[in-house]
Amino acid sequence: MRWLDMPPVWLGLFLVLGWTQSRILPMGLDLSGGWFDLLSGILVGGGVILVALAASEMRRQKTTIIPHKEADRLVQSGIFSRTRNPIYLGDTMVLLGLLLYWDAILALVLVPVFVWVIERRFVIPEENRLRRKFRADFARYCQKTRRWL
Secondary structure (H helix, E strand, O other), rough: OOOHHHHHHHHHHHHHHHHHHHHHHOOOOOOOHHHHHHHHHHHHHHHHHHHHHHHHHHHOOOOOOOOOOOOOOOOOOHHHHHHHHHHHHHHHHHHHHHHHHOOOOHHHHHHHHHHHHHHHHHHHHHHHHHHHHHHHHHHHHHOOOOOOO
16 A cells, blocks of 8 residues: 555646546636646646656666655755755646646645645655765755755
8 A cells, every 4th residue: 555655646636636626616717828828838848857857867876766765875966956856846847737727726725735745745754764874965965955946
């Protein structure tokens, strides 16, 4: 059952909630076309790119991408020099972009809830493991690189 407690599963759940809101309780707002389609496309595309860059860098550094596993290395290069959590940031961008695309205005409240869940379930426990394993290196990394943006 531990495989259910994975970020993609949480993202999928929040996406289903947002899509359901847009279908069952539409707000009558039509944000489609023009700027909103461009914005949602940039958010979804940018999120996918962030996830791909992070996964590629983790693979290059030969460390795990699985959140519940112990990291072999502290990855600070590539996209990780800009944000400590590019995958979670990418997931958040995908969620926001698709909610905008679906005109799921009421579901926009899910974005900060998703960030809160991801931070509590994954980010903080991961950072605690990294802090114990890499001590001073992780402390320096935290000083120079923000958790999100």
